[in-house]
Amino acid sequence: MSLEFRVADRADAGQIAALVNSAYRPTTQDAGWTHEAHLVAGDRITAEQVLSLFDQQSAILLLCAAAKIVACVHVQGDQPGTAYIGMLATDPKRQAQGLGKQMLRHAEAYATAHFAAMTLNMTVLSSRPELLAFYERRGYALTGEIKEYPLSAEIGRPLAPDIHLLALVKTPPKTLASGL
Numbered sequence: 001m002s003l004e005f006r007v008a009d010r011a012d013a014g015q016i017a018a019l020v021n022s023a024y025r026p027t028t029q030d031a032g033w034t035h036e037a038h039l040v041a042g043d044r045i046t047a048e049q050v051l052s053l054f055d056q057q058s059a060i061l062l063l064c065a066a067a068k069i070v071a072c073v074h075v076q077g078d079q080p081g082t083a084y085i086g087m088l089a090t091d092p093k094r095q096a097q098g099l100g101k102q103m104l105r106h107a108e109a110y111a112t113a114h115f116a117a118m119t120l121n122m123t124v125l126s127s128r129p130e131l132l133a134f135y136e137r138r139g140y141a142l143t144g145e146i147k148e149y150p151l152s153a154e155i156g157r158p159l160a161p162d163i164h165l166l167a168l169v170k171t172p173p174k175t176l177a178s179g180l
Contacts, residue, residue: 002065003063003064003065003070003099003102004063004064005061005062005063005064005106006061006062006064007059007060007061007062008054008059008060008061008062008072009054010051010054012050012060012062012069013047013048013050013051014047014050015069016045016047016050016060016062016069016072017043017045017046017047017049017050019069019070019071019072019089019091020044020045020050020072020087020089021043021044021045022089022091022092023089023090023091023092023095024040024044024089025040025042025043025044025156039125039127039128039158039159039160039163040125040155040156040157040158040159040163042155042156042157043155043156044155044156045087045155046154049154049155053074053076057076057077057078057115058074058075058076058077059074059075059110059114060072060073060074060075060087061073061074061075061103061106061107061110063099063102063103063106069091070090070091070094070099071088071089071090071091071094071099071100071102071103072087072088072089072103073085073086073087073088073089073103073104073106073107074086074087075107075110075111075114075115077111077114077115077117078121080116081116081117081118081119082115082117082118082119082120082121083111083112083115083117083119083120083121084120084121084122085104085107085108085111085120085121085122086122086123088100088103088104088107090103100134101138104138108120108170108172111172112172117172118171118172119169119170119171120140120169120170120171120172121167121168121169122135122140122167122168123147123165123166123167123168124165124166124168125149125163125164125165125166126146126162126163126164126165126166127160127162127163132166132168135168136168138170139170139172140168140169140170141168141169141170142166142167142168143167143168143169144167145166145167146164146165146166146167147164147165147166147167148164148165149163149164149165150165
């Protein structure tokens with residue numbers, strides 16, 4: 001089955017929320033390697049929260065197999081020359097097939113082309129060493145900045161008191177945007 005990249009629209013919000021929640025906070029039998037259900041309780045995102053991400057300085061990129069969304073990522077233009085990449089999610093049944101790597105490369109190219117990003121930022125839960133290693137293998141580096149878990153963002157409740165967000169940064173190659 002062929003895969004196609006596209007930019008999400010508001011009609012995709014429910015499918016995006018379902019995909020993200022299944023990737024981040026699945027039931028035990030549906031868990032892929034990227035889940036954090038043992039670290040954080042509750043939904044990762046609602047359809048209403050997805051809808052709030054649609055603005056001029058933001059895009060949700062999708063990878064689709066026919067009409068089904070199999071992976072997504074959010075790209076936010078922050079300050080001039082900077083973009084934030086987050087909410088990278090792959091259908092747990094399709095994990096370990098390279099889709100997450102493809103989505104991340106696509107997000108980086110999109111950020112470079114559409115937001116003139118020379119710096120890419122993201123955060124990872126401190127209790128996720130395997131995920132941190134995934135991003136480090138793709139050129140991201142810890143900045144040393146540690147942030148409190150954003151309880152007010154309503155993206156779940158940590159199950160342990162020592163969970164924080166670690167900030168990462170990457171400077172993409174100047175030729176990255178040519179991939180779009």
